[in-house]
Amino acid sequence: MQVIATIAELRTRLVDVNAIAFVPTMGNLHEGHLNLMRTAREHGSCVVTSIFVNPLQFGPSEDFDKYPRTLESDCAKLQGLADVVFVPSINEMYPVQQTVFIEPPPIANELCGASRPGHFRGMATVVLKLLNIVQPQVALFGKKDYQQLHIIRSMVAQLNLPTRIVGGETVRAVDGLALSSRNQYLSVPERGEAIFLYQTLQGMRRALLQGERDIERLQQQAVEALSARGWAVDYVAVRNRSDLQAASPVQGGLVPRELVVLAAARLGNTRLLDNIEVSLVD
Numbered sequence: 696m697q698v699i700a701t702i703a704e705l706r707t708r709l710v711d712v713n714a715i716a717f718v719p720t721m722g723n724l725h726e727g728h729l730n731l732m733r734t735a736r737e738h739g740s741c742v743v744t745s746i747f748v749n750p751l752q753f754g755p756s757e758d759f760d761k762y763p764r765t766l767e768s769d770c771a772k773l774q775g776l777a778d779v780v781f782v783p784s785i786n787e788m789y790p791v792q793q794t795v796f797i798e799p800p801p802i803a804n805e806l807c808g809a810s811r812p813g814h815f816r817g818m819a820t821v822v823l824k825l826l827n828i829v830q831p832q833v834a835l836f837g838k839k840d841y842q843q844l845h846i847i848r849s850m851v852a853q854l855n856l857p858t859r860i861v862g863g864e865t866v867r868a869v870d871g872l873a874l875s876s877r878n879q880y881l882s883v884p885e886r887g888e889a890i891f892l893y894q895t896l897q898g899m900r901r902a903l904l905q906g907e908r909d910i911e912r913l914q915q916q917a918v919e920a921l922s923a924r925g926w927a928v929d930y931v932a933v934r935n936r937s938d939l940q941a942a943s944p945v946q947g948g949l950v951p952r953e954l955v956v957l958a959a960a961r962l963g964n965t966r967l968l969d970n971i972e973v974s975l976v977d
């Protein structure tokens with residue numbers, strides 16, 4: 696495994712490789728990332744990952760400064776899983792002030808975008824830069840960041856990028872909490888409570904499968920249940936999987952079949968994110 700910090704060196708290393716599978720990350724790797732690396736191996740002869748905490752996607756009052764940077768232990772975890780680890784400095788990625796940005800689709804202003812203005816613009820911009828730098832045949836992103844994956848898929852399709860995007864399933868702790876680099880901010884009591892987010896989504900999924908079609912009521916009940924336990928809820932939303940638009944009843948009282956229930960809520964200072972897919976059968 697090679698650790699490479701410059702674009703020039705990376706290009707030289709990859710010049711003759713024609714099946715690159717790429718996993719962009721911000722480091723502080725957990726089993727969710729490692730699982731993506733294993734899937735990447737099925738898609739390419741050379742697995743490249745990047746570790747770069749992208750300042751462009753953090754708001755001024757967000758956790759850019761305290762975001763965990765754990766390069767040494769990340770590299771140890773990547774042994775045997777990745778062939779190349781790209782670890783650019785901020786200066787390598789942004790040698791001049793970035794004045795050209797990706798304008799993400801309008802959905803980027805909803806859900807997580809509503810409380811994180813500019814986040815998806817910064818994310819999409821760095822992902823496009825990374826795809827241009829690495830030029831992979833396949834790039835993999837976790838489904839835990841469902842809206843991020845949707846926006847990346849839209850960008851790649853609408854800008855005709857020659858990279859196939861693959862989504863990786865969310866990896867969970869034994870109690871069901873979705874693995875996230877931010878989980879380590881949780882205190883012990885918060886870590887115990889954190890599982891309630893996924894349980895809430897599971898409850899909504901059950902209700903939908905049992906025929907509940909009043910989506911407004913379902914969302915409202917979930918917000919109330921979380922708030923009553925001390926969560927500050929950003930959103931709980933039932934959306935269409937294909938376009939992330941609101942899954943409201945359409946003609947004939949039908950709700951689209953392929954749904955996803957998404958939520959983001961804060962426990963103390965930690966913002967947790969989760970989602971669950973639901974396929975309606977009626």
Ligand code: PAF
Nearest residue numbers: 719720721749818821840
């Ligand atoms: O999901 C992440 O870790 C980041 O948003 C990504 C895709 C690496 C871009 O910085």
